[in-house]
Amino acid sequence: MSKQFQFKLVLLGESAVGKSSLVLRFVKDQFDDYRESTIGAAFLTQTVTLEDQTTVKFEIWDTAGQERYKSLAPMYYRNANCAVVVYDITQTASLEKAKTWIRELQRQADPSIVIALCGNKLDLSARRQVTEEEASKYADEEGLLWSETSAKTGEGVNAIFNAIAKKLPLTAPPSARGARAAAPGTTRQNVDLNRQPTARGGEACNC
Amino acid sequence: MDEEYDVIVLGTGLTECILSGLLSVEGKKVLHMDRNDYYGGESASLNLTQFFRKFRPNQSPPTDLGRDRDYAVDLIPKFIIASGELVKILVHTDVLRYLEFKQIAGSFVYKNGKISKVPSTEVEAARSPLMGLFEKYRAKKFFEFLQGWKEEDPATHQGLNLDKDSMRKVYQHFGLEPGTQDFIGHALALYLDDDYINKPARSTYERIVLYTTSMARWGKSPYIYPLYGLGELPQSFARLSAIYGGTYMLDKPIDEIVLNKDGSFEGVRSGEETVRAKMVIGDPSYFGAGKEAEGGKLRVVEDGKVVRAICLLKHPIPGTEESDSVQIIIPQNQVNRRNDIYIAMVSSTHKVCADNIYVAIVSTIVETSAPENEIQPGLHLLGSIYDKFVTVSPIYTPVADGKQDHIYITRSYDATSHFETVVEDVFDVFKRVMGKDLELKKRESDVEQ
Ligand SMILES: Cc1cc2nc3c(=O)[nH]c(=O)nc-3n(C[C@H](O)[C@H](O)[C@H](O)COP(=O)(O)OP(=O)(O)OC[C@H]3O[C@@H](n4cnc5c(N)ncnc54)[C@H](O)[C@@H]3O)c2cc1C
Ligand SMILES: Nc1nc2c(ncn2[C@@H]2O[C@H](COP(=O)(O)OP(=O)(O)OP(=O)(O)O)[C@@H](O)[C@H]2O)c(=O)[nH]1
Ligand SMILES: [Mg+2]
Numbered sequence: 001m002s003k004q005f006q007f008k009l010v011l012l013g014e015s016a017v018g019k020s021s022l023v024l025r026f027v028k029d030q031f032d033d034y035r036e037s038t039i040g041a042a043f044l045t046q047t048v049t050l051e052d053q054t055t056v057k058f059e060i061w062d063t064a065g066q067e068r069y070k071s072l073a074p075m076y077y078r079n080a081n082c083a084v085v086v087y088d089i090t091q092t093a094s095l096e097k098a099k100t101w102i103r104e105l106q107r108q109a110d111p112s113i114v115i116a117l118c119g120n121k122l123d124l125s126a127r128r129q130v131t132e133e134e135a136s137k138y139a140d141e142e143g144l145l146w147s148e149t150s151a152k153t154g155e156g157v158n159a160i161f162n163a164i165a166k167k168l169p170l171t172a173p174p175s176a177r178g179a180r181a182a183a184p185g186t187t188r189q190n191v192d193l194n195r196q197p198t199a200r201g202g203e204a205c206n207c
Numbered sequence: 208m209d210e211e212y213d214v215i216v217l218g219t220g221l222t223e224c225i226l227s228g229l230l231s232v233e234g235k236k237v238l239h240m241d242r243n244d245y246y247g248g249e250s251a252s253l254n255l256t257q258f259f260r261k262f263r264p265n266q267s268p269p270t271d272l273g274r275d276r277d278y279a280v281d282l283i284p285k286f287i288i289a290s291g292e293l294v295k296i297l298v299h300t301d302v303l304r305y306l307e308f309k310q311i312a313g314s315f316v317y318k319n320g321k322i323s324k325v326p327s328t329e330v331e332a333a334r335s336p337l338m339g340l341f342e343k344y345r346a347k348k349f350f351e352f353l354q355g356w357k358e359e360d361p362a363t364h365q366g367l368n369l370d371k372d373s374m375r376k377v378y379q380h381f382g383l384e385p386g387t388q389d390f391i392g393h394a395l396a397l398y399l400d401d402d403y404i405n406k407p408a409r410s411t412y413e414r415i416v417l418y419t420t421s422m423a424r425w426g427k428s429p430y431i432y433p434l435y436g437l438g439e440l441p442q443s444f445a446r447l448s449a450i451y452g453g454t455y456m457l458d459k460p461i462d463e464i465v466l467n468k469d470g471s472f473e474g475v476r477s478g479e480e481t482v483r484a485k486m487v488i489g490d491p492s493y494f495g496a497g498k499e500a501e502g503g504k505l506r507v508v509e510d511g512k513v514v515r516a517i518c519l520l521k522h523p524i525p526g527t528e529e530s531d532s533v534q535i536i537i538p539q540n541q542v543n544r545r546n547d548i549y550i551a552m553v554s555s556t557h558k559v560c561a562d563n564i565y566v567a568i569v570s571t572i573v574e575t576s577a578p579e580n581e582i583q584p585g586l587h588l589l590g591s592i593y594d595k596f597v598t599v600s601p602i603y604t605p606v607a608d609g610k611q612d613h614i615y616i617t618r619s620y621d622a623t624s625h626f627e628t629v630v631e632d633v634f635d636v637f638k639r640v641m642g643k644d645l646e647l648k649k650r651e652s653d654v655e656q
Contacts, residue, residue: 073246075305075439
């Protein structure tokens with residue numbers, strides 16, 4: 001029987017580096033040249049199947065633009081298992097911003113978090129400002145996954161999510177969003193509000 | 208900040224964040240600002256560092272409380288009632304997906320010096336010491352009456368008219384004792400005082416139905432609670448807003464509400480910058496609450512005060528069956544007050560504090576000039592208190608409906624035990640802002656799965 005794992009993945013990086021475009025490519029295999037910054041869908045899921053038939057389901061959290069004025073809610077990072085920190089290879093400043101996010105993650109997130117640094121817009125390499133050497137050297141020093149991608153052509157996109165899936169600790173099936181850390185002795189299930197009310201009949205008086 | 212917005216929202220409390228989310232979904236261009244560097248305003252949940260910075264700026268948190276980030280201490284004590292309107296909004300907006308909930312383990316009520324569980328099953332009711340044998344029989348008749356009530360079938364009305372007859376008359380009809388009335392009015396209908404007794408019975412009926420259907424939904428207690436604290440609620444609605452294009456700016460001092468020459472809202476000034484919008488929505492603290500009326504303009508008035516003592520314990524509350532979370536209601540008559548005293552307690556099960564710490568908030572509406580004394584009966588039930596942080600917060604209500612000057616002010620968080628009045632405020636502001644009722648239905652896309 002194949003095993004399924006679910007992980008929370010967060011995207012970080014300066015505005016307009018292509019975070020949402022990467023997700024759109026990964027999840028729907030689409031690209032849009034004229035995307036407005038993130039509207040409507042900042043919570044997507046995609047499943048990756050590894051060679052041994054293990055499936056890894058990513059619950060992907062896009063920032064929804066809250067990072068623009070440094071107003072990301074703590075809820076966003078909470079229990080993130082992995083992070084894709086994106087920069088634009090045609091903008092040196094975006095790598096500096098990525099480094100700030102990585103420092104923030106190293107300080108605030110769970111120490112076991114898997115971080116991938118991703119240089120996007122590879123199709124624009126004619127205008128490259130960030131060299132491969134510079135970025136990969138930094139990633140090595142910090143123990144990060146690193147690769148370059150183009151959300152536009154799709155190059156490297158699946159590869160980076162696959163690399164993350166392989167690096168995640170596939171030991172005990174965690175369910176994303178905190179359920180992992182259920183304290184010993186507490187057996188109580190979380191409540192599922194999408195479940196329909198019990199069939200007790202509308203006004204059952206149960207006190 | 209040079210763009211023009213449809214709406215500026217000030218303060219990231221739950222009321223403001225729900226509104227911000229709903230208005231963004233409606234297609235409004237929203238700028239949401241907060242003077243604090245954290246989400247939640249008055250309804251935030253703080254980690255230890257933030258918590259001490261707020262209450263004891265000169266003291267760092269004691270090390271034996273554990274890790275800073277294990278804490279999310281609520282500033283206002285409330286639970287979510289399982290069948291209430293907040294749950295409907297959470298489902299309707301699909302904000303649920305960002306949150307996880309656990310039950311509150313038990314609901315207790317104080318009578319004759321001790322606390323007893325509010326029964327959640329018939330077996331518990333039968334064993335409950337809250338009523339004597341005969342009184343239980345009478346109460347059973349009363350509950351059967353409520354359960355059997357059918358609007359269109361007069362045979363089920365036993366000659367009573369919920370819209371005309373007072374609750375007093377209903378109690379008399381069933382011959383219920385004062386102690387049972389306290390139990391029904393305060394522990395089930397969740398009234399904070401006894402004013403309801405002389406009013407038509409309808410709303411008491413509705414509140415008991417809300418309580419009992421909520422109880423029936425998950426058992427144990429009618430309440431649920433979000434993991435990581437109540438502060439997750441505003442954050443999740445803020446996220447909804449951001450997904451629909453809302454712009455968030457925290458840590459932004461708001462220096463002035465700028466008016467045009469007609470006295471209507473024009474913009475908000477922060478330092479040198481002024482942002483313009485068609486209207487502003489915000490919590491009372493951004494509109495002169497607690498300050499001298501500036502230039503004769505009084506926008507909010509004080510409508511009583513609530514005292515809240517946030518208490519850190521190293522044990523569950525005695526007499527609550529070691530419950531990891533509880534509500535305890537001390538009905539006013541039991542302690543010769545006009546208003547009930549509430550205790551709300553949560554713990555590490557809800558991921559709001561370190562293991563072996565219990566966070567209990569004792570609160571009531573202030574009646575005297577010594578508010579801390581008023582909550583003594585509640586503090587007394589907690590056993591030894593490791594540390595205690597007391598606040599007295601005025602409750603503000605806006606003086607105008609905002610239609611004239613396009614300044615829509617929300618209400619402060621009241622002393623009730625759940626968020627239903629917050630949702631009423633949301634509905635009310637939404638209607639004034641949008642000129643139409645907020646309709647809650649589950650969105651199509653969510654039903655698929
Ligand atoms: C806090 C609380 C909440 C409650 N909530 C609900 C609720 O939500 N829904 C609901 O249906 N009920 C409720 N009740 C009522 C409770 O459910 C019933 O008391 C319970 O079902 C037990 O009923 P019983 O008839 O088995 O036992 P009891 O009430 O303990 O005993 C009554 C028994 O004594 C007999 N009896 C009563 N009076 C006399 C008499 N004068 N002479 C001879 N025999 C007599 C009756 O026939 C009955 O069999 C509540 C009670 C309490 C205390
Ligand atoms: N040429 C090229 N353009 C890209 C690529 N990825 C994204 N873009 C473009 O870059 C712009 C910004 O992309 P988004 O995906 O919205 O960027 P974002 O990081 O999500 O931005 P915010 O949501 O504002 O934080 C859009 O115009 C995209 O079409 C890429 O790989 N190549
Ligand atoms: Mg985006």
